[in-house]
Amino acid sequence: MRQRLALAAVLAAAVAVVVLLPLAISDYRQLQAAGVATFFVAIVGLNILTGYTGQISLGHGAFMAIGGYTTAILTHDHGWNLFATIPVATVIAFVAGALVGLPATRLSGAYLALATFAVALVVPALVRKFDHFTGGNSGILIPFHSGHWLYVVSWTTAAIFLVLAWLILRGRLGRSFRAVRDSDVAAVSSGINPTLTKTLAFAISAAFAGAAGSLFVLSAAYAQPDEFGLLLSIRLLIGAAVGGLGSLWGVVVGAVFVQMLPVWAQGISKQAPAVIQGLAVILVMFLLPTGFAGLLRRVVAPLSNRIRNAS
Amino acid sequence: MVLLLAAACVALVIGSLVSDQFAEQTVAGLATGGIFGSLALALVLIYRATEVINFAQGQMAMFTTYIAWQLMQWGIGYWGAFVLTLGIAFAGGVALLAFALGAVFVRDWTFERMGIKQAGGGVIAVVIVTIGMLILLEGAAAWIWSPEIKSFPSAFPTRPIRVGGVAFSIQDLGTIGVALGSVVVLWVFFQFTKVGLAMRAAALRPFAARLVGVRVNAMLALGWGLAAVLGAIAGLMIAPTIFLQPTMMDTILIYAFAAAVLGGIESPAGAVVGGLALGVVLNLLGTYVHFVTSELRLPVALGMLLIVLLIKPTGLFGHRVVRKV
Amino acid sequence: MAKLGIAHVPEGRGTFAELTVMENLRLGGYTRHGSIRGDIDRVRAYFPWIDERADQQAGTLSGGEQQMLALARAFMQRPRLLLLDEPSLGLAPLVVSEIFRIVKELNEEGMTVLVVEQNANIALQAADEAYVLEVGKVVLSGPSAELREHESVRKSYLGY
Numbered sequence: 001m002r003q004r005l006a007l008a009a010v011l012a013a014a015v016a017v018v019v020l021l022p023l024a025i026s027d028y029r030q031l032q033a034a035g036v037a038t039f040f041v042a043i044v045g046l047n048i049l050t051g052y053t054g055q056i057s058l059g060h061g062a063f064m065a066i067g068g069y070t071t072a073i074l075t076h077d078h079g080w081n082l083f084a085t086i087p088v089a090t091v092i093a094f095v096a097g098a099l100v101g102l103p104a105t106r107l108s109g110a111y112l113a114l115a116t117f118a119v120a121l122v123v124p125a126l127v128r129k130f131d132h133f134t135g136g137n138s139g140i141l142i143p144f145h146s147g148h149w150l151y152v153v154s155w156t157t158a159a160i161f162l163v164l165a166w167l168i169l170r171g172r173l174g175r176s177f178r179a180v181r182d183s184d185v186a187a188v189s190s191g192i193n194p195t196l197t198k199t200l201a202f203a204i205s206a207a208f209a210g211a212a213g214s215l216f217v218l219s220a221a222y223a224q225p226d227e228f229g230l231l232l233s234i235r236l237l238i239g240a241a242v243g244g245l246g247s248l249w250g251v252v253v254g255a256v257f258v259q260m261l262p263v264w265a266q267g268i269s270k271q272a273p274a275v276i277q278g279l280a281v282i283l284v285m286f287l288l289p290t291g292f293a294g295l296l297r298r299v300v301a302p303l304s305n306r307i308r309n310a311s
Numbered sequence: 312m313v314l315l316l317a318a319a320c321v322a323l324v325i326g327s328l329v330s331d332q333f334a335e336q337t338v339a340g341l342a343t344g345g346i347f348g349s350l351a352l353a354l355v356l357i358y359r360a361t362e363v364i365n366f367a368q369g370q371m372a373m374f375t376t377y378i379a380w381q382l383m384q385w386g387i388g389y390w391g392a393f394v395l396t397l398g399i400a401f402a403g404g405v406a407l408l409a410f411a412l413g414a415v416f417v418r419d420w421t422f423e424r425m426g427i428k429q430a431g432g433g434v435i436a437v438v439i440v441t442i443g444m445l446i447l448l449e450g451a452a453a454w455i456w457s458p459e460i461k462s463f464p465s466a467f468p469t470r471p472i473r474v475g476g477v478a479f480s481i482q483d484l485g486t487i488g489v490a491l492g493s494v495v496v497l498w499v500f501f502q503f504t505k506v507g508l509a510m511r512a513a514a515l516r517p518f519a520a521r522l523v524g525v526r527v528n529a530m531l532a533l534g535w536g537l538a539a540v541l542g543a544i545a546g547l548m549i550a551p552t553i554f555l556q557p558t559m560m561d562t563i564l565i566y567a568f569a570a571a572v573l574g575g576i577e578s579p580a581g582a583v584v585g586g587l588a589l590g591v592v593l594n595l596l597g598t599y600v601h602f603v604t605s606e607l608r609l610p611v612a613l614g615m616l617l618i619v620l621l622i623k624p625t626g627l628f629g630h631r632v633v634r635k636v
Numbered sequence: 637m638a639k640l641g642i643a644h645v646p647e648g649r650g651t652f653a654e655l656t657v658m659e660n661l662r663l664g665g666y667t668r669h670g671s672i673r674g675d676i677d678r679v680r681a682y683f684p685w686i687d688e689r690a691d692q693q694a695g696t697l698s699g700g701e702q703q704m705l706a707l708a709r710a711f712m713q714r715p716r717l718l719l720l721d722e723p724s725l726g727l728a729p730l731v732v733s734e735i736f737r738i739v740k741e742l743n744e745e746g747m748t749v750l751v752v753e754q755n756a757n758i759a760l761q762a763a764d765e766a767y768v769l770e771v772g773k774v775v776l777s778g779p780s781a782e783l784r785e786h787e788s789v790r791k792s793y794l795g796y
Contacts, residue, residue, distance in 0.1 A: 056435065103617075106624045110364055114572040115620060118613035121565065125610040234442055241439045274450020281443030286418065289436040505666065512652055512663050519650040522643075523713065524667035 018155050022148055031147035031219065032259065037154035038215040039255035041161045043239040044248065045208020050237070051245030052169060053201035054181030055104070059116035061232035062123035063206040065225075067093045067213025069127065072140040072223035082143075086157060086214045093210020094203045101202025105195045120233040124225040139224030142217065154215050161208055165248060168204065177201050209236075242284055244293025253292040257284070316584065323591065331477045336598045337591055342483035344590020345490030349545040350560075350567035351574070351582035352494060353538035358576050360514040360534040363437045367444035369564030372542030373557060374448050375400040376550050377456050379543075380463060389464060393547060397540050404539025408532040452557040465551035486548045493544055494583050497537070501579075510534055562609065566593075569616050575626030585627065643715035645706045647722045653695030657686060660694050660705055664712025672712065679708045682738055700731035707738065718742070720751045724758065736762045756793035760784050768793070 022030055046060050067089035074080040074088065100119055107115050127134045134140070145153075168174055176197045179187040184194050217223045235258045243254025265276035288295050327334035350368060357365045365371075375396055382392035467485035471478040501507040512520040513530035520527050545567075546560065553559055570589045574581020593612055619627070644650075652660050661679060665672035680686050683704050689697070694705055703723055710718055720739065724732040732755065740762050743749050753759035760766055760780045768776040768789060776783060783789050 050435070103621050107620060110358065110576040111572055111620055111624060111626070113364060114568055115617055117565070117568070118610075118617055122610040122613055125607060129607060237435075238439055238442065241435055245435065272450050272454035274446055275454060276450075278443045278445070278447025278450055281446060282440050285436050285439045285443065286414065289433075505662070508655075508659055508662055509666060511659075512655065515654045516650070516652050518646075519652055520663075522646065522650050523663050523709070525663070 015159075018159075022151055027147035029147070030151040032263070034147065034150040034154040034215070034219050035259045036252070036255045037151075037158040038212050038219060039236070039239055039259050040158045040252055041215065042209045042212035042236050043243060043251050043254050043258075044161060044165045045205045045212065046236050046240045047243070047245060047248065047251060048165060048169065048177070048208065049201050049205035050240055051247070052174065052181060053177040053198060053205075055108075055198060055201065056113050056237075057116040057202075057205070058113055058230075058233050058237060059100075059119035059123075060205070060209045060236045061228050061230065061234075062119045063093045063097060063209035064213030064216055064232060064236075065123050065127065065228035066096050066206075067210030068217035068223050068228065069134060069140075069213075070210070071214040071217050072142055073134070075142050076140045082218060083153075086211055089214040090207045090211045093213070094207035096210075097203035097206020098199055100206070101199040102195075104202060105198040117230075117233075120230050124228050127225040127228075134225075135223070137225065139222050141222045144221040145218065150215075150219050153218065157211060157215060161211060162248070165208070169248070173197075173200065238281060240291075242281075242288070242291055244288075244291025244296075247291075247293035247297075249296050250292030250294075319588070327477075332598070333595075334477045335479065336594050338479050338483050338487070340591035340594030341587055342480075342486040342490075342590070343549075343594065344570075344587035345487050346545045346549045346563065346586070347566045347570045347590055348583040348586025349490050349493065349541045349548075350563060351570035351586045352497070352579055353541040353545070354567060354571045355574075355576060355579050355582045356534050356538045356541070358571070359579075360510075360531045361437075362434060363441065364568070364576075365538070366438065366441040366564070367448060368538065368542055369560030369567070370445045370448035370452075371400075371404070371539055372546035372563075373560045374452055375403070375539070375543040376463070376546035376555060376559075377452055379547055380461060380550075380555055381456075383464070389466060393466070396547065397543055400539040400543035401536040404536035405532045407539075408535040412528055412532075449557045456557075458557055461555040463550035463555045466547075482551065489544060489548060493541065497541075498579075506530075506533070565609065566612070569613060572626055573616055573619060575628040578626070578628035581626060581628030641714075641716035642719065643710035643713040643717070644719040645710050645721065645723065647725060651694045651702055651706050651709065653693065655694060656691050657694055657697070657705060658690040660709050661686075661712050664709035668712075668714065675712055675714065679711055682711075682741075683708055700727050700735070703727060703731070703735055704738070707735065711742065716748060718747055718749045720749065720753075722752060722754065724753060724755045732758060756789070 021033065025033070042060060042064060046057060049055050049057055070089040070092050071082070071085040074085045075082055080088075100116075104112060104115055128136055131137070169177070176187065176192045179190065179192055180194050180197045180201075187194055187197070213228075216227070220227065239254035239258040240251075241254070242250075242257045243252070244250035261277055261280060262273065265273040265280070268276050290297075323337055327337055350372065353368050353372075354365060357363060357368070378399055379392045379396040382395055383389065387395065465482050466489075467482045469480070469482060472481050472484070473479075501511055509520070509525045510530045510533055512523070513525050513527040514534065517527045520530070545563070549563060550559065553563075566589060567586065570585035571582045572585075573589065574583070574585030589612065592615070593608055596611065597608060652663065655663070658676075661676055662672070665675060685701065686705075686708065689701075694702060697705060707720075707723075718739075723735055723739070727735070736758050739749055739751070743762075751759060751763065760783060763780045766777065766780040766783045767774050768783070776786065776789065
C-alpha cells in the first residue's frame, strides 16, 4: 500500500513537472524538450524489444524513418491533418516491424545485430533511390510549428505511449516477452510461441519508433534521409542502455542524455565535442553498466527498505 | 559449402581467362576483399576472446594510420613507419584491454567497499562502450590532425603490370599479398606455437585454461593487441586509395562486419573468405550490373547478406551452438 | 595452482572440447619448460587409443575417453598432487573401473592423488586413506581397508 502511494506520488510529480515546465522555459528550450519526448517514445519502444525480449536492434532509426516519411508524405502530398498521421505512421511502422521481425527471429546475437544494422543502412538508401516519392536528398518540407506547440504534442504522445507500454508489459504479453528473453526452451514448455512473441515484440517496438519518427519530422519541419542515418539508430541504443534495459523508470534519463549530449559537449569544448561525447558515453556505461534504472534499483530499493523497517 | 566455394573459384578463373576486364576487376575485388578480410579477422579475434563486437575496430585502424602518417611527416621512411606503427598498434591494443580490465577491477572493488551491489550490464554495456570509443577516436583524430582529407603514400608503385594483355595494378597485388601474408602468419602462430594455443584455449574455455596454468587475462590482452595490428595493416593498405580522414574506416568496418558475419562470427577462416568473397562480388556487381550504382552498393551487399543469413543463420562457416538447458 | 604442481580434473572434466586431443595434451604441459615429447609418449603408453585419435576434436570423444583425456592432460602437468572430482560421473561401470585402475597405477608410481567420489565401493578399493563427508563435515576417517569393514559405512554406502 505504502509502495503504491509512493509510486502515485512520483508519477503525479512527474506529470506536474511536464505540465508546468513550459511556463518556466523559453520556446527554444521547449523545442529541445520536445526532442526529449521524441527520443523517449523511441527508446521505450527499443526497450520493449532489447530490454524485455532480449533482442538487440541497431536498426530502429529505420523505423523512425518509416514513421517520419509517412507523416511527411501524407501532410505534404495529400494534405492530411498532422495529428491524423501519427496513428497511421504507428501502424505502418508496426507492419514494417513485423516484416523485419519475422525473419529476424531466426537470428540472435552478432547476427541479429548485423541484420538490423543492415536495415538501418538500407532504408535511407532506399529513400534516396526512390526520390520521386520521397524527395530524395532534398527531402520534404512540412509546415513549421512553435516550440510550445511541439512540446505539447510530443509530450502528450509520449504520455499515451508510456501508458500503452506499461499496459503491454504488465500483462500476459509482457510476461511472454520476458519468458522468451530468459529462455526460449522454457518459454515453449509453458505454451509460448517464441517466433510469434519475438515478431510481436519487434512489431510493437517498431510501432513506437514509427510514432517517434512522426514527432521527429514534426519538430524538424522536414524529412531528409541523412537525419535517419546509422547515427540515429546508435543514439537510440545508447539512450536505451543509459536509461537501463528492462525497466521503464530510467528511459527519460536516457532520452535527455542522447538529446542533450551533443549540445552540452559543444558547450564544454568547441574544438573537440566528439571527444567529450565519446568520453561521456564510455564513462556513463562504465559507472552505470545497468543504466540509470539499475542505479535506481540499487539506491532506492535499499533506501525504501530502510524507511519501511524504521517505521 | 566447400564445393560451392570451389565452384565459385573455378567460375572466377574461367571468367578471368575469357575477359580481360573481368580479370582486372576480380583482382581489384580481391584487394579490397583482403582489406575487409583483415579487419573482419580482427573483429573475429576479439569476438572469440571476449564475445564483444568491437565497433571501434575501424576507428582504431584509422587512428594507427594517422600515427603512421605522423611518423612519416617526422621524416621516417615508409617501411620504418610501417613497422613502428604495427608495434604501436600492438602495444595500444594490449594497453587498452589491460586498462579496461584494471578499471573494471577498481570499479567493482570500490563499489563493494561502498556497500553497493554491482550487477553486470552484460554484453550490451560493453558494446556501448566500444561505440563510445568509436566516437572518441574519430573526434580525437579530427582534433589532433584536422578533419581535412590527406593523401597517404602507397608501399607499392602505382603503375600497372601487364600479364598477357591484362593490366593488373601492382598496388592491388601487393595489398593481396600483405593481407594474405598476415593471415597465414597468424594461422601458423595460432596453430603451432605454445602461446597461440594458449590464446585459443583462453578464448574457448577460460576456466579450463586457468586450470592448466594459462594466464587468461594476459591472453585476452594479447588478442586485442593482435587485432589492433590487423586493423593497422588494413588501414595502411586502404589509405592510399580512399585517402586519410577520420571517417575513412566507417564503411570499411560495415563491410568487415558483414564479412565476419557472412563467414560465421566465430570462424577466422570464414572471416577471410567472407571478406574476399564480398570484395569480389561488390566489384563485379559494380562493373556489370548497372542498376547497382555507387549509393546502392552497400544496401545491395547487405541485402544479399541478409538472404545468406536467413538461409544459414550462423554464417557460411559457423555452426549452431547447442546449449543444454 | 598449476605452477604449484597441483593438477585438478574438475567435475565435467575441463577438457577443451573444441581443440584436438593432441592440443589438449600440449596445453597440459603449458606450465612446463623444455620438451614435453617424452611425457606425450608416456601418456600414449597409458592410453593407446590416443595415437589414432590425436587430431580428433576432444568434444567428439565418448564420455569415458574424455575422462581419460582429462586424466592424461593432468598427467602432462607432472603434478605432485592430482585432484579428481567425481571421475565416475555419468560413465559406464566398466569404464569407471578402467579409470580407477590407471589412477591406482599413477599413484603407485609416486603421484599423490585426492579423489572425491560418490561411488564408495570403487573409491574405497582404490584408496589408501579415506574420509567420509556428511553435509560438509568429516564424520569418519582412516585407512580405507578399515572403513570398508565399518558397520555404518557398509550399511549406508556399500549396501550390504
